[in-house]
Amino acid sequence: MRTSLRKKAEATVRSGLSRLIISLDGTDQDTYAAYRREGQLAKVIEGAERIVKWKKKLKSLTPHVVFQFLVVKPNEHQIPEARALAKRIGVDDLWLKTAQVYDPKDDHPLIPTQDKYARYQRSVDGSWQVKNKLSDDCWKMWHSCVITWDGRVVPCCFDKDAHHVLGDLRTHSFRELWNSEAYNDFRRSLLTSRSSIEMCRNCSEGSPVWA
Secondary structure, three states: OHHHHHHHHHHHHHOOOOEEEEEOOOOOHHHHHHHOOOOOHHHHHHHHHHHHHHHHHHOOOOOEEEEEEEEOOOOHHHHHHHHHHHHHHOOOEEEEEEEOOOOOOOOOOOOOOOHHHEOEEEOOOOOEEEOOOOOOOOHHHHOOOEEOOOOEEEOOOOOOOOOOOOEEOOOOOHHHHHOOHHHHHHHHHHHHHHHHOHHHHHOOOOOOOEO
16 A cells, blocks of 8 residues: 555656645644544645655656645634644645635634634624625636536536536537537626626635635
């Protein structure tokens, strides 16, 4: 098993992959597993160590190895530990990312106490609002999309429950779907009234995602 893991790490480095982003999200098992359900932090660290080891052995500049730390209230106190861990292992960078939360209200358990790590701010009535201005535009509609595990095409990663299915790759080519009337209708609705689309009202487009 260990030999197989070493071979996979070597193959990853030799593959030509330019960047490898590893989700950290906690520096102890309990904190990590609270967000990454059933995940094992020890395996994440061991995997990162193997990649860094092979990069050094092969004197390779790639992949650029990043620890991505999604900052939420339960783990924000661990940011200094995450920096120390990244330095100890020798990854190339640590990215602190603000988190999207559903139904942000009251004392939400995931919204960080430190404002610089939150995508939301209190409005005058006490409710939480995204920090960005919700303008009628979105570059992602002409740049990328998301394909679900079963081949459905949805507009972006904010459509986590596939409420806006714009086609199915099991029945049509991607080119057909990308240029379809359904896709163009969705683009037009966004340009006309982005605030009328539920998932867009909790979108980070235009707000600071990286802290």
